[in-house]
Amino acid sequence: MADNKDALYLAFKAKDARFDGRFFVGISSTGIYCRPVCRAKQPKAENCNFYATAAEAEQAGYRPCLLCRPELAPGTSITDATANLVYRAARMLEKNCGSGQSLEETAKRLGCTGRHLRRVFTAEYHVSPIQYLQTCRLLLAKNLLTDTDLAVLEVAMASGFGSLRRFNDLFKKQYKLSPTALRKEMKEEKIHNGSITLALGYRPPYPWEEMLRFLAGRAIKGVELVKNGAYRRTVCLKNSEGKHLYGWVKVDHNPKKNVLNVTVSEALLSVLPQVLARIKHLFDLYCDPDEIHETLQIMNHIRPGLWVLGTRVPGCFNAFEMAVRAVLGQQITVKAASTLAARLSEHYGRPIETGMDGLTYTFPLPEEVFALGENLQNYFGPLGIIASRSNTIYELAKAFVQEEIDFDYPASPEEEMKKLLSIKGIGSWTAQYIAMRAMEWPDAFLETDAGVKKALQPYTPKELLKMAEAWRPWRSYATMSLWNTL
Template sequence: MIDNDSGLYAAFKAKDARFDGRFFVGISSTGIYCRPVCRARQPKAENCTFYRTAAEAEQAGYRPCLLCRPELAPGTSITDATANLVYRAARMLEKNCGSGQNLEEIAGRLGCTDRHLRRVFTAEYHVSPVQYLQTCRLLLAKNLLTDTDLSVLEVAMAAGFGSLRRFNDLFKKQYKLSPTALRKHTSEEKKPNDNITLALGYRPPYPWEEMLNFLAGRAIAGIEVVKNGEYMRTVHWENPAGKHVYGWVRVGHVPKKNALSVTVSETLLPVLPQVLARIRHLFDLYCDPEAVYETLRVMNDIRPGLCVLGTRVPGCFNPFEMAVRAVLGQQITVKAATTLAARIVETYGTPIQTGMKGLSHIFPLPEAVFALDGSIENHFGVLGVTAARSNTIYELARAFVQGEIDFDLCAQPEEEMKKLMAIRGIGSWTAQYIAMRAMEWPDAFLETDAGVKKALQPYTAKELLKIAEAWRPWRSYATVNLWNTL
């Protein structure tokens, strides 16, 4: 519970979108909890209790509001948790809520014991990791029940419940109504559809056009398409049972709802939480733009307009794909690197049927690259990739296959960057770029980048590093702001 002395009721009354996802409001007179942006009739202050997470509100006995739908609230950013460990644990629980991964495995990835993780998690969020995981599953299920025509059984399995009976029992216990009864409350008619469309919220403002332009300029033919104001790509995932799942996603913008519309093919239902987590990362939906701008607004003292409120850092969907793309982009133009990547996909990618024009392949798996016969130079050289970069890509594939480097919510990005730079052909620029886009490292800075130097002429790289000290811990956002000025 959060003390109201911080003015949270005033933010709730103002329906301030900047606070969406940062706290939830339990209303004693109705027994429900809401987002700060809820448009229902304003309750009295004495009937409101404030909670940091939806899980905490649910453990206090409140049910989610059917109007504002707490499951659509944007997630917390890295600054919202006093402990980086807790933040990353929460993200892993959200991502793996349907995979069956246990707390011991998550703690192991974070480099601590499950006992320590339980202690710090409970101290930060006032709920146990298991209770947080339960709420993640219930809210995902509620989202699917409301926005799709999936069967209740399909919803239960996609949200990570072991059985339909367990899902029904827990849903009724927590929300005081059955899953089928919830659907009757949905006023919007849903048309039968083989695909699944959900909304993912963000904190405004969101520079959708800038994000699309960035992704469009780097889109790899056969894998990504940007058209009609939407982003589309092919998807490959290996489910917990080791089965390979293929499909596609399409992402659009719904500015009136401060959300992105995400449509996924039906084939991806078994790995839906993981796919949604990747979309949130790719489009930086966890960002708190006000917190970032508060630090980076000093950039405008150098030149007005250098920093823009709401700027996001484009993430990635496939870390290996992005890392290879970064290596190909060393000292050549974005267009040239994209052309080389497309050649690799056409020659060594996995063809799939999507029924969507331009989405025809999956990027080569690191295992496939690592298993190529003979010298890697003989394979990639004929495609126009230099011998040095071909060998670097091979070593990257080996690192992925052997698990030497953690590219996914790693606990210590700076340590992983050192491992990257130990690979011949990867210097500071490439390591920082990979950390920024794949590892969600908010403090990467590319002082030798041509775009950064051009945006801040006539400063030298050494001078840029010194200036950028004032931009910590958001130097990744500073970098993107500088790129956007070109």
């Protein structure tokens, strides 16, 4: 950052949205740090210091700007960190900031020691993992205080602070004002209706209509609903005590502010960081479209319009749900697979009251499917699911329950795909598709897919695979762009 101050200041001066979330600006004359897109009066260059993360800016003594709101900045994509381990650690800290998970537990899940994680994390981000986690909690709390009417105690608990006193002390120390004083400064009255709404930022352009069209075509009746320009779904998540919580989420688009509005039922408040992390994954909010465009624009040399700047890869909210649906969709139409998944949810999911027409069930949990036993065909057969698919779904449920496959920020998606391929009934297409959508693998390529072959006629799968070598490491995005051309 110190070596590029002139270039970073020019990006800050231009309010260039491409750099949003890539760095933060600490302004020494005010003691405030901002996003590169902040519309406040431009400070002098000599008063600006630049930081890679919000946590680094806060550790340098700056407090977040109330105008541009650093908590709304989009995160970094998987190739932004020089160490993949550090990237995965940061994502896990964000997702679990409300769970009380220790650093040693995080390190164990990442396959390293706590000491090693602290060393590489500090070298990459210039703050310790604990300092990064503290900033995640503080910024989530600031978001809740600004955009909801939750009591300060509820904000403290939802953000992962163990006590109200600890939250108040740390908030005052870091931001130089109390949580209640911050809320008074915002002055806007909030309407309480049993839910909360927060904003999540992205880097434009964002193809909202294409994303909704993809999700609508694969929506599971009773579990998901795309209607009136918004995505809705039922949710079942475990809290830090292992208890299952049931609720719903709604996501819509605010293009003027480059954010998605996420409305969450209050029943999910104690697992809010999990919900937000899953929404970011589902809607690919960490994506850096310009970086991907640099590689994939060559697709337009084959035929104009094959690649579109801003293309996103839809992730998933529930990895087991998505994997099961991928298995159900083998060799049948997308619509037929959705019908089978809906029957599965109606018979083996849990009924839920959401107050919304069309959202009536949660998708069955892997432990619930696994508990039905190896003779799953006896249960799934009457729903129209053939025996081979039932057996594959049972093995998938077993893999989830026994944690044999890592679907959550795996260190090596290729290794996890090999494990998927060892399950009878899962071939290359299914393994690549699951890795692309569940594991956030940006380099999956489905050369045998009917849509990919149709978009690139008359090339053979072998020719397509050779052609796609030039699209690494973004072949998942190339696949999505090809599907979108159909």
